[in-house]
Amino acid sequence: MSELSLTQIQQGDLIGRGICGEVYAVTGVEENCVVKRFNSMSIDRHFMAQNTNRLRAMPSEDGIVRVFDSQFDKPPYSIIMSRIDGPDLGEIHGLKEAAGWRLIRRLSESLGHAHKYGAYHGHLHPGNVLLEEGGVDPNPIITDFGTGLVGEIHHIDLGETLYFCAPEQLMPDGSDWTDGAIQKWDVYSFGLIAYRLINERLPRGLKYLKQRDKEVGSSGGRPVPVDSGAYLSAIYDEQAISWGMSLGLSRKFKLFREIVERCLSLNPDDRPVDMREVRNLFRALDHQFALEDAEARVMRERRKQKTKLISARMLAACLGVSFLAASFYLIDYLKKSYFFQNKVTQLDQVVVSQQAHIEHLDDRWAETVTDLKSSREAADSFFQKMAAGDNAGGSGVATMGKQDLEKSRRYYLSTLEDVEKGGETALERARALHSLAHIENRLGVRKMALAHFREAISEFAKLVDGDESDKETAYDVHMRMGDSYENIVALLDDPINLEALNCLQNAVEHFDRTIEIRPEENELVTRLAGTSFMLGQAYDAHQRYGDAIDAYSRSAEFAQALRENDPANPEPLTELIGKLQYQAAHSLRLAGRIDESIDAHIAGMETMEELRHVNGFTPVQSIQMASSFIELGELFASKEASTEELDQLYNESLRLLTPLNRGNPGDVEVAILLCRGLSHLGVLERDEGQWSAGYRLSVRGVETLKDALDIESSHTWGMLVLAEARIEHIRFFDHEDDTALKIALLGIETAEQAKGLLKTDESVREPLLSQLRTRLGEIFNSYGHICEELGEGEVAKRCFEHASIQVSSTDSPSEILVQ
Numbered sequence: 001m002s003e004l005s006l007t008q009i010q011q012g013d014l015i016g017r018g019i020c021g022e023v024y025a026v027t028g029v030e031e032n033c034v035v036k037r038f039n040s041m042s043i044d045r046h047f048m049a050q051n052t053n054r055l056r057a058m059p060s061e062d063g064i065v066r067v068f069d070s071q072f073d074k075p076p077y078s079i080i081m082s083r084i085d086g087p088d089l090g091e092i093h094g095l096k097e098a099a100g101w102r103l104i105r106r107l108s109e110s111l112g113h114a115h116k117y118g119a120y121h122g123h124l125h126p127g128n129v130l131l132e133e134g135g136v137d138p139n140p141i142i143t144d145f146g147t148g149l150v151g152e153i154h155h156i157d158l159g160e161t162l163y164f165c166a167p168e169q170l171m172p173d174g175s176d177w178t179d180g181a182i183q184k185w186d187v188y189s190f191g192l193i194a195y196r197l198i199n200e201r202l203p204r205g206l207k208y209l210k211q212r213d214k215e216v217g218s219s220g221g222r223p224v225p226v227d228s229g230a231y232l233s234a235i236y237d238e239q240a241i242s243w244g245m246s247l248g249l250s251r252k253f254k255l256f257r258e259i260v261e262r263c264l265s266l267n268p269d270d271r272p273v274d275m276r277e278v279r280n281l282f283r284a285l286d287h288q289f290a291l292e293d294a295e296a297r298v299m300r301e302r303r304k305q306k307t308k309l310i311s312a313r314m315l316a317a318c319l320g321v322s323f324l325a326a327s328f329y330l331i332d333y334l335k336k337s338y339f340f341q342n343k344v345t346q347l348d349q350v351v352v353s354q355q356a357h358i359e360h361l362d363d364r365w366a367e368t369v370t371d372l373k374s375s376r377e378a379a380d381s382f383f384q385k386m387a388a389g390d391n392a393g394g395s396g397v398a399t400m401g402k403q404d405l406e407k408s409r410r411y412y413l414s415t416l417e418d419v420e421k422g423g424e425t426a427l428e429r430a431r432a433l434h435s436l437a438h439i440e441n442r443l444g445v446r447k448m449a450l451a452h453f454r455e456a457i458s459e460f461a462k463l464v465d466g467d468e469s470d471k472e473t474a475y476d477v478h479m480r481m482g483d484s485y486e487n488i489v490a491l492l493d494d495p496i497n498l499e500a501l502n503c504l505q506n507a508v509e510h511f512d513r514t515i516e517i518r519p520e521e522n523e524l525v526t527r528l529a530g531t532s533f534m535l536g537q538a539y540d541a542h543q544r545y546g547d548a549i550d551a552y553s554r555s556a557e558f559a560q561a562l563r564e565n566d567p568a569n570p571e572p573l574t575e576l577i578g579k580l581q582y583q584a585a586h587s588l589r590l591a592g593r594i595d596e597s598i599d600a601h602i603a604g605m606e607t608m609e610e611l612r613h614v615n616g617f618t619p620v621q622s623i624q625m626a627s628s629f630i631e632l633g634e635l636f637a638s639k640e641a642s643t644e645e646l647d648q649l650y651n652e653s654l655r656l657l658t659p660l661n662r663g664n665p666g667d668v669e670v671a672i673l674l675c676r677g678l679s680h681l682g683v684l685e686r687d688e689g690q691w692s693a694g695y696r697l698s699v700r701g702v703e704t705l706k707d708a709l710d711i712e713s714s715h716t717w718g719m720l721v722l723a724e725a726r727i728e729h730i731r732f733f734d735h736e737d738d739t740a741l742k743i744a745l746l747g748i749e750t751a752e753q754a755k756g757l758l759k760t761d762e763s764v765r766e767p768l769l770s771q772l773r774t775r776l777g778e779i780f781n782s783y784g785h786i787c788e789e790l791g792e793g794e795v796a797k798r799c800f801e802h803a804s805i806q807v808s809s810t811d812s813p814s815e816i817l818v819q
Helices: 045-057 097-116 159-164 181-199 206-217 228-237 251-263 275-388 402-420 426-443 446-464 471-491 498-517 522-541 545-565 571-590 594-609 619-638 643-663 668-687 691-711 716-730 737-760 768-789 793-808
Strands: 010-017 021-027 033-038 067-071 078-082 129-132 139-142
Touching (some): 045 067, 045 643, 097 139, 097 181, 097 251, 159 181, 181 251, 181 275, 206 228, 251 275, 402 426, 471 522, 522 545, 522 571, 545 571, 571 594, 571 619, 594 619, 619 668, 643 668, 691 716, 716 737, 716 768
Antiparallel strands (some): 010 021, 021 033, 033 078, 067 078, 129 139
16 A cells, blocks of 8 residues: 555554654554654654655665655654564574574665665664564564654653664764764664674673663662763773674674674774675675585585596506506617618618708798788788787787887888889788888887878878779778777877867778678777767867767667677676766766756666676776766756755765775865765755755865865866865855955965966867866956955956956867866
C-alpha cells in the first residue's frame, strides 16, 4: 500500500515513548503500521525532512523500516512507518560469535544501502534495531533514522543511548552533521553495536559505567543522569580495544574484528568514509575467502599431479641410464670402424664444399640486386601499420636504440636521393618522407620531423585525386595522410591554434576514407573516435561549440558501435563514451542549450555508473562525476530548482572530491571543483537564513583552493577561480565594510598574481589566452565596483586600469568559459 498517507489514518493507543517522541498504533487501514509523533524541541526538522524524503525515495531494503509518509513542514511533526513486532538488539544475550557476525553483516548491508542513497541515521543504538519475529534466523530492522544529536537540537536527553554516540558527536558543537561527519558517526555506532554483540559489553568507558552502576544501585530508585563529560574522559583514558577469548578463533573472524576496530577509531579520519565502505570491506573479505578456497583446491590438485609427474620422471630416468650405457658401447664400435672410411672421402668433401660456396656467392650477388627494393617495401609496410595505430609502433620504433634509428634515417635519406634520380615512383617518395618523419620524431629532431610530415602530405595529396581503383594503395595513402596530420598537431608549439584545428579536420576526413575502404576493422574505428575527440576539444577552444558537439557525438557513436561489437572488454570504451557525453554536455551548456546539456550530463553519469566497482570510482572517474554533479546543480539553479535538489547535487560532489583532496591537497583541479561546490552550498545556506553555516562552507572552499595553490603556485586557472570565489565570499559581509575590504584586497592580490602568470605561462596560448584575459578583466572590473562601494577610490581606480589593459590586449571579446 504505497499510497498510505497521514491524512487517511486513525491514531490508536499509545504503544511507547522514546527520546524524541511517542509511538501510537494505527487503525482504519489494512497495513500493519504505526505513527510516530516527534517533540519539536528534540529534532532538526529541516534535516529530518531531507533524510526522510531520501529514505522514502530509495529502493526498498529488507533491513530498513518502511516509511510511508511524513510531515515536517507543520505540527504535528510525524511519520508513518511499518510496525515491527519483536525484541530489540539490547535484549539479545548469549549469541555465539558466528550468529553475531550474521547479524552484523546484515546491519552493514542495510546501512550501506541507506548511505548509498544519502539517508543517514545519526542515532544508531541497540534499541533502534528490532528483530523481526519468525524463523530460526531473525532479520534485524533499523528504525528511527535522523533522530538524536543531529543538526540544530534545542533540547534532548539521550540517557543511556548516549553510550552509542561517536565521541566527537558528544563534544560542544558536535551536532554539525555536514562534511561527511554523520556518516562517520554511523560507522562508529555500528562498530559499538558489533563489538557489543560479540563481547556483550562496550569496548571503552568501562570505569565510568561501573561507577554509574554503583550510583544507580545506591540511589534508592531516583534517576541518575548520564554525565557525558565524564563518559568522554573515560573513553579517551582507555583508547585501546581488547576482544574476548581469541584462542582457536578462525582467520575469517579475526579479519572481521579488524574491520570493526577500524570503525571504532577515535580519530574520525581513520574510520571508513561511510557504511558503504564498511559493507564493501566485508564483501571484499568474502571474495578473498572464495578465491583462497579455490586456490587451495588448485594447489591440492597440483601437488597430486606433481607426485605423479615425479614418479613418471624417475621411471624415465632409470630407462634413460640403461639406454645410455648400451649406446656408449655401440658408438665406440662404430667410431673405430668408420674412422678409416672418413679419411678416404675427406678430400672429396673439401672439393664439393668449395664448389657449393662459389655457387652461394653467385646467388647472394643476384639477391643484392633486389635487396634495396625489398627492404623499402618491408619498412613501408611497418610504417603503414604504425599509421594505422596498431602495435607496430610500440614494438618497433619505440624500442629501437639511437644508433639503429640513425641508421634507419640514413637509409631513408638515401632512398629519397634514389627517387630524385628517377629510380623510384612518387608513391615511394611520399612513403619514405612519412617514415623518415617518424624516425626523426623519435630522435627528437622535431623541426625536421614537422617539415617532412608536411612534405609527405604534399606528395600524398598529388596521389589522392588520381585513380583509386587499387584499394590497398588508396587505403595506405589516406591512412598515412591522416597519421601525418595528427602527428603535426602533436609537434606544433601551440596544439590548439588554427593550423592544429585544420590538421585535425583533415585527419578525420582521411580516416573516414580508410573506414569506407575497410569498414570491418575495429582499430580504424578506434583511431577515428580518438581523433574526433581531439577535434571536439579544438572546436571548444575556438568557441565553435556546435561543431564540437557534432564531433563528440560522432566519436561517441563510433565508440558505442565498437563496444557492441566487442563485448568481452567493454570498460575502456564505456569510460570513453562517458567522457565524450560529459564533454558534449559541457559544450551544449556553453552553446546555451541548457535542457540538452542536462540530458547529456545525466546520460554521461548513467554511463559512468556502469564502471562503479566494489571500491567505487577511480580518481579520474570520481573527478568527472563530481564535475557533472556541480554543473547539473548550476544548470538546475538557472531553472529555479528546489534548495533540497541543489543541496543534494552539491553534497554528492563533495562526497566524491573530499577523499581525493584529503589524499592529495596539492591537486589544484580537485581543489577548484571543491571550491565551486562549497561556494554554491554556502550560497544556498545563506539564502535559507543559515548565515553561519553558509559562511563556514564558503571559508572552507576558499581555504581549500588557497592551500592547493600554496603547493602549486603557477596554476593560472586556479588563481582566477580563487579570485572569483573571494568575490562571492564578500557577499557574506554586506554591512561589515572593514571585513569586506580585507577580503577584497586579498582577491585583488590573487587576480594580480594571475595577471603575472598569464604573461609568463607559455603553455597558455591563443585562443585560450584571449579568453582568460577577458575573464581576468571582468574579475578586476568586479573588484573595482566593490571597492567603489566601500569608499576605496584609489584601489578601485587601479582595478579598472587592470581591467582595461586586459580588454585592450585581447583582439576580440570572448565569451567567458564556464569551468
